[in-house]
Amino acid sequence: xxxxxxxxxxxxxxxxxxxxxxxxxxxxxxxxxxxxxxxxxxxxxxxxxxxxxxxxxxxxxxxxxxxxxxxxxxxxxxxxxxxxxxxxxxxxxxxxxxxxxxxxxxxxxxxxxxxxxxxxxxxxxxxxxxxxxxxxxxxxxxxxxxxxxxxxxxxxxxxxxxxxxxxxxxxxxxxxxxxxxxxxxxxxxxxxxxxxxxxxxxxxxxxxxxxxxxxxxxxxxxxxxxxxxxxxxxxx
Amino acid sequence: xxxxxxxxxxxxxxxxxxxxxxxxxxxxxxxxxxxxxxxxxxxxxxxxxxxxxxxxxxxxxxxxxxxxxxxxxxxxxxxxxxxxxxxxxxx
Numbered sequence: 398x399x400x401x402x403x404x405x406x407x408x409x410x411x412x413x414x415x416x417x418x419x420x421x422x423x424x425x426x427x428x429x430x431x432x433x434x435x436x437x438x439x440x441x442x443x444x445x446x447x448x449x450x451x452x453x454x455x456x457x458x459x460x461x462x463x464x465x466x467x468x469x470x471x472x473x474x475x476x477x478x479x480x481x482x483x484x485x486x487x488x489x490x491x492x493x494x495x496x497x498x499x500x501x502x503x504x505x506x507x508x509x510x511x512x513x514x515x516x517x518x519x520x521x522x523x524x525x526x527x528x529x530x531x532x533x534x535x536x537x538x539x540x541x542x543x544x545x546x547x548x549x550x551x552x553x554x555x556x557x558x559x560x561x562x563x564x565x566x567x568x569x570x571x572x573x574x575x576x577x578x579x580x581x582x583x584x585x586x587x588x589x590x591x592x593x594x595x596x597x598x599x600x601x602x603x604x605x606x607x608x609x610x611x612x613x614x615x616x617x618x619x620x621x622x623x624x625x626x627x628x629x630x631x632x633x
Numbered sequence: 634x635x636x637x638x639x640x641x642x643x644x645x646x647x648x649x650x651x652x653x654x655x656x657x658x659x660x661x662x663x664x665x666x667x668x669x670x671x672x673x674x675x676x677x678x679x680x681x682x683x684x685x686x687x688x689x690x691x692x693x694x695x696x697x698x699x700x701x702x703x704x705x706x707x708x709x710x711x712x713x714x715x716x717x718x719x720x721x722x723x724x
Binding site: 452575 | 711713
């Protein structure tokens with residue numbers, strides 16, 4: 398069994414000094430994702446573009462994944478202190494937490510798949526093949542922890558490519574920020590891949606992920622502020 | 634080839650044209666400003682009146698002006714936000 402899988406079974410992917418701090422980071426990310434989701438739903442009500450539906454689904458899945466991850470990690474970090482639990486209770490709880498952990502990863506993977514769909518609009522046939530790839534990756538994740546992250550790196554690579562192409566075309570600051578946030582997600586997945594070798598990679602991955610979401614939410618805030626400025630012009 | 638404007642693009646152009654003129658505009662100026670045919674404009678205006686995004690104002694010398702309502706300004710703001718957001722994401 399690899400070190401990474403041991404970490405899942407022990408339930409801890411984080412260095413000891415980083416315990417709970419990662420939950421704080423994930424909670425901040427969850428709040429950011431919910432804020433972005435709320436903004437996109439508002440736009441979706443105005444526009445009939447299919448991309449909005451895809452985007453909403455992606456962010457819903459990502460937010461659910463973080464919610465589940467927070468719950469699982471909170472349980473894992475407090476579990477050793479549960480008084481009066483016998484071996485079977487602990488074993489059952491552990492199995493349940495591993496299942497929840499894997500489900501949270503599945504949700505995140507499908508969320509990224511929807512981001513990919515938003516940019517590449519694959520046919521239902523190709524989407525089926527891509528989804529199969531994710532399922533296979535998830536299966537092997539049980540024994541080789543890094544495989545799922547490898548697949549996510551692959552998807553995020555193509556998403557980054559598209560976001561950079563968009564920046565090249567528009568030359569706008571906001572498109573640059575969005576491209577940067579996808580680059581940070583891409584790098585965070587690379588760091589998670591190497592979690593097997595050193596738990597510090599988890600810390601770096603978490604920080605990169607947080608920065609990515611902060612970049613993304615800053616775009617939405619700037620867009621809203623621009624809108625308000627334009628509105629106030631009418632009183633001049 | 635120039636891309637055909639969507640319904641939302643046309644509404645946005647109409648509201649932006651009124652805003653550019655200080656929030657009030659003559660119907661003919663709106664027609665030219667938003668690049669619409671007369672029947673097309675009438676059709677779109679019906680929807681905008683129904684959603685209370687625009688209203689009619691009577692001029693002192695006679696005749697009508699079309700004005701943006703508060704809802705109209707808010708809607709235009711949302712549309713501008715949305716455009717910028719779409720550009721940032723490249724969707």
